[in-house]
Amino acid sequence: MLRGLNRDSVAGAMFIAIGAGGLITGRALNVGTADAMGEGYVPLAMCWLMIALGALIVFNALRAAVRTDPTGSVPDVTARDSPLVVAVGTDPEGSVPDVEPPAFNPRPLLAVTIATLAFALLLEPLGIIVAVFASSLCASKAMPAVPLSSVLLPAALLSLAVLALFVWGLGLPLHALPRLGG
Amino acid sequence: MDIGLASLLANLATGFSVAMTPTNLGLCLVGCLLGTLVGVLPGIGPTATVAMLMPITFYLEPTGALIMLAGVFYGSQYGGSTTAILVNLPGESSSVVTCLDGYAMAQRGRAGAALAIAALASLFAGTVTTLAIAVGGPAIAGIALLFQSPDYVAVMVLGLVAAIVLAHGSLAKALAMIVLGVFLGLIGTDVTTGEQRYTFGVADLFDGVGFVPVAMGLFGLAEIMLNLESRAKEGGITRLRDRLWPTRADFRQATPATIRGTLLGIVLGILPGGGSTIPSFAAYSLEKKLARDPSRFGKGAVEGVAAPEAANNAGAQAGFIPMLALGIPPNAIMALMVGAMMIHGIQPGPQIIAKQPELFWGLVVSMWIGNFMLVILNLPLIGIWVKLIELPYRYLFPGIIVFCCIGVYSLRNSVTEVMFMAAFGVFGYVLRKLDCEPAPLLLGLILGPLLEENFRRSMSLSGGDFSIFFTRPISATLLIGAALLLGFVLLPAVRRQREMLRD
Numbered sequence: 001m002l003r004g005l006n007r008d009s010v011a012g013a014m015f016i017a018i019g020a021g022g023l024i025t026g027r028a029l030n031v032g033t034a035d036a037m038g039e040g041y042v043p044l045a046m047c048w049l050m051i052a053l054g055a056l057i058v059f060n061a062l063r064a065a066v067r068t069d070p071t072g073s074v075p076d077v078t079a080r081d082s083p084l085v086v087a088v089g090t091d092p093e094g095s096v097p098d099v100e101p102p103a104f105n106p107r108p109l110l111a112v113t114i115a116t117l118a119f120a121l122l123l124e125p126l127g128i129i130v131a132v133f134a135s136s137l138c139a140s141k142a143m144p145a146v147p148l149s150s151v152l153l154p155a156a157l158l159s160l161a162v163l164a165l166f167v168w169g170l171g172l173p174l175h176a177l178p179r180l181g182g
Numbered sequence: 183m184d185i186g187l188a189s190l191l192a193n194l195a196t197g198f199s200v201a202m203t204p205t206n207l208g209l210c211l212v213g214c215l216l217g218t219l220v221g222v223l224p225g226i227g228p229t230a231t232v233a234m235l236m237p238i239t240f241y242l243e244p245t246g247a248l249i250m251l252a253g254v255f256y257g258s259q260y261g262g263s264t265t266a267i268l269v270n271l272p273g274e275s276s277s278v279v280t281c282l283d284g285y286a287m288a289q290r291g292r293a294g295a296a297l298a299i300a301a302l303a304s305l306f307a308g309t310v311t312t313l314a315i316a317v318g319g320p321a322i323a324g325i326a327l328l329f330q331s332p333d334y335v336a337v338m339v340l341g342l343v344a345a346i347v348l349a350h351g352s353l354a355k356a357l358a359m360i361v362l363g364v365f366l367g368l369i370g371t372d373v374t375t376g377e378q379r380y381t382f383g384v385a386d387l388f389d390g391v392g393f394v395p396v397a398m399g400l401f402g403l404a405e406i407m408l409n410l411e412s413r414a415k416e417g418g419i420t421r422l423r424d425r426l427w428p429t430r431a432d433f434r435q436a437t438p439a440t441i442r443g444t445l446l447g448i449v450l451g452i453l454p455g456g457g458s459t460i461p462s463f464a465a466y467s468l469e470k471k472l473a474r475d476p477s478r479f480g481k482g483a484v485e486g487v488a489a490p491e492a493a494n495n496a497g498a499q500a501g502f503i504p505m506l507a508l509g510i511p512p513n514a515i516m517a518l519m520v521g522a523m524m525i526h527g528i529q530p531g532p533q534i535i536a537k538q539p540e541l542f543w544g545l546v547v548s549m550w551i552g553n554f555m556l557v558i559l560n561l562p563l564i565g566i567w568v569k570l571i572e573l574p575y576r577y578l579f580p581g582i583i584v585f586c587c588i589g590v591y592s593l594r595n596s597v598t599e600v601m602f603m604a605a606f607g608v609f610g611y612v613l614r615k616l617d618c619e620p621a622p623l624l625l626g627l628i629l630g631p632l633l634e635e636n637f638r639r640s641m642s643l644s645g646g647d648f649s650i651f652f653t654r655p656i657s658a659t660l661l662i663g664a665a666l667l668l669g670f671v672l673l674p675a676v677r678r679q680r681e682m683l684r685d
Contacts, residue, residue: 008352011616015358022365026380035646039372039379042634046365053358060354108410109611112403112583113604119587120600128588135587136580142410143576154577158584166588174588 006065012057019050111142127175128167132159190316193543200544201551206246210548213250214555217257221274222265222567223578228258228274229515230402230586236394236522237589244526245541249548251519252502256308256549259458259494260556263300264567267487268293276458276494279466283479283486290482295428297564299436299484300491301557307444307492308553311499314448315506316546319535322507326532331639332650336657336664338633341510343664344453346622353671356622359613363626366391368634386598393521393627395599397514398586399606400613400620406579407611428484436488439469443489447496452503453512458494465493499549506542507532510629514621517628 022043029040115138122131136155140146167174200206220231232251239247262277267284280300287296329337346356369380370390381387428436443465450461469485470476479486501516509530511517520530528538535542560567590603613620644650652658 007615007617008355011355011358011618014612014616015362018362018365022380025382029379030375030377033646034641034648035644037374037638037641039375039377042637043365043368043379046361046368049361050358050365053354053361057352057354057358060352104615105411108407109608112407112410113608115580115583116403116587116604116607117601119584120591120597120604123587123591123597123600131587132584135584139580139583140576142407142579146576155580158581161581162584162588166592174592 006061008061008064009058012054012059012061015050015054015057017054019047019054022047022050107144108142111139114141115139123174126178129159129163129176130178132162193539194316194547196539197543197545197547200245200540201249201548205243206249206544206548207551209242209246209250210253210552211555213253214257214552214559216250217254217259218261218264218556218559218567220254221258221261221263221277227401227405228255229518230398230405230582231258232515232518233394233397233402234585234589236518236525237592239522240525240593244523244528245544247522247526248519248541248545249552251522252499252545252549253552255515256495256498256552257556257559259491259498260301260304260560261567262494263304263487263491264297264560264564267296267300268564274458274494276462276490276497278459279462279490280487282466283481283483286480286482287484287487292482295432295484296487298428298561299432299487301560303436303440303443303488303492304495305553305557306440307447307496308499308556309550310444311448311451311496312546312550312553314500315503315549316543318503319507319542319546322503323532323535326508329532329656330654331636331643332654332657333660334636335633335640336651336660337508338510338629338636340660340664340667341504341512342622342625342629343667352617355618359618359620359622360626363623363628364630364633365626366396366623367627367630373635374638384598386594386596386602390631391602391627392590392593392599393518393624394593395590395603396606396627397518397624398590399603399608400610400624401514402582402586403603403607404610404614404620406582407607408614409575410579432484436484439465439485439489440492442468442472443492444496446489447493448500450493451497451500451512458497461493461497462490465489495553502545502549505530506534506545509534511625514624517624520628 026040026044026047029044030038031040031044032038034041115135118138119131119135122134133155136158137151140151140155163176167176201210216231216235217228220228231254235251235254239251242250258274259276262272262274263280263284266272266277266280267288270281270285272278272281284296284300287293342360346353346360367390369387371377371381371388372379378388443461446465446468447458447461450464451458466479466486466489469483469489470479473479473483473485501512502519505511505516505519509520509532511520523530528534528541586603587600590600591597593599610620613623640650641648650657651661
């Protein structure tokens with residue numbers, strides 16, 4: 001049963017979940033008739049379609065998992081995951097630049113997301129200098145084993161560059177410094 | 183609409199007067215520079231860059247904005263080939279194929295010739311495609327003026343079907359992504375009934391999910407996350423030892439390859455799902471099949487550089503044809519340009535060419551000028567670009583994240599939108615891990631509202647009768663075409679080949 005749990009079946013399940021979620025949360029929408037469509041007609045139709053497609057994807061995934069040789073393992077993460085490799089239209093033995101398959105590593109995901117959220121949450125209360133500085137510190141956490149000292153200077157430079165470019169240069173209405181007393 | 187030679191020349195003259203203004207020339211240069219930069223640097227692509235520049239286009243004239251964004255797009259095709267040839271590192275996915283023979287040529291001390299061939303092939307393709315836009319655009323727009331709502335629905339369906347068919351990977355997944363995109367595009371206030379759809383009371387959603395946060399999250403942030411995860415082995419940087427110019431034999435071999443690549447690029451670039459990556463791969467395969475001695479490929483065959491380079495430039499520019507003539511973007515980056523037009527209150531569609539001739543012809547002429555600018559940027563200034571690759575990614579990516587944040591924030595002065603972008607960044611990461619392509623989602627997002635509006639109108643025109651799509655000749659033809667395309671791809675023989683390519 002666990003063999004069926006591959007990328008495709010999870011993807012299919014995701015679509016089913018989204019579609020079902022849409023149907024449930026949108027049940028109050030007025031569907032109307034074909035010649036006088038309510039606001040719910042097309043969105044709910046899309047939800048049904050997603051469920052159907054999700055089921056198809058899961059079905060195909062399970063069928064493929066059953067067909068796989070039980071001793072051979074199909075690696076879940078391949079070089080295809082690399083953003084540099086696009087497998088279209090080449091002959092099968094065509095060589096592509098050598099890329100190491102990436103392992104699943106939660107650091108970049110967390111670091112980038114937290115960096116973005118840090119910016120969003122700090123911008124209005126504390127101004128752009130603090131927001132950019134904090135954000136780029138969080139971002140640098142994506143790369144392991146980088147000493148904090150080597151990160152502070154680029155972060156500071158970035159804050160200044162942003163200030164110069166966006167606030168002074170382009171005149172965007174961003175507060176440079178923390179707003180004291182809200 | 184007048185498409186005789188005299189009117190073409192008159193229109194081009196209008197275009198020149200628009201494109202040659204100092205502002206527009208400057209914007210063209212900025213676009214080309216940024217495009218080359220983005221093309222050279224791996225880990226950031228033209229789609230994310232165009233998404234990041236969206237907020238800036240607010241402050242520009244629409245013509246100037248499009249000129250700059252276009253420059254970024256076709257400029258990145260030039261830049262990507264530079265690193266592909268010199269360092270075996272494709273800056274863009276459309277330059278992956280150029281690595282094969284381009285780097286091989288460089289290793290034999292022929293880097294200069296490879297770079298020149300790439301640049302010249304791109305210039306040829308750019309020029310020819312610009313002409314194709316100038317002639318084809320108005321012609322297609324003329325036909326499109328006959329379109330009514332059902333025909334629009336049909337052409338969008340055909341477009342979306344072609345997008346899935348031409349994409350690699352699972353059909354069902356690509357289709358599901360489009361449907362999800364359409365669904366997301368419909369979130370917000372329904373224009374017709376005034377009711378809220380899936381907004382859950384969040385004020386920032388009343389106008390819909392902004393496509394800029396989605397684009398930046400899915401393409402920008404997710405791309406950064408994936409890049410930080412993987413490490414690519416790059417070849418040593420080859421010094422430019424030989425003379426910059428190719429030999430006469432090179433030209434003789436490269437010329438037919440360039441022509442074939444250009445034509446292939448134009449055809450595939452017009453079709454939805456096109457863009458520049460698929461044409462470059464297809465052109466390489468074609469050259470290899472046509473060559474008298476296919477074993478030369480991978481070892482420094484000039485055609486292996488000329489054809490894909492011509493194809494990727496032609497493909498990139500040809501995408502403007504359906505965008506400008508029909509208002510229907512064939513791929514994600516064209517969808518963003520449609521968005522840029524909408525930001526300025528310009529409704530894309532076939533009437534644009536007639537009603538906004540300065541926009542259309544100005545853009546067309548500036549593309550031609552841009553191609554020349556790029557040859558100059560890419561040949562003499564190569565040393566600078568090579569130095570840039572040596573800049574560690576670790577200094578670059580925090581800046582990219584911050585620029586994305588500022589860009590999104592400045593659109594509606596909303597931190598909520600920045601948080602949406604973060605959410606879509608996570609979603610984009612998850613999608614890539616699940617082997618789902620994000621581009622169809624963006625396409626669906628932009629086309630969704632258009633599709634629904636025309637569908638509704640068709641239905642109220644026909645009084646709820648679905649057969650209206652088949653009784654109108656234009657719409658019936660287009661839908662039959664879509665069905666044939668879908669059927670072709672579902673054929674067992676074609677399926678097996680696609681599955682083989684997937685693994």
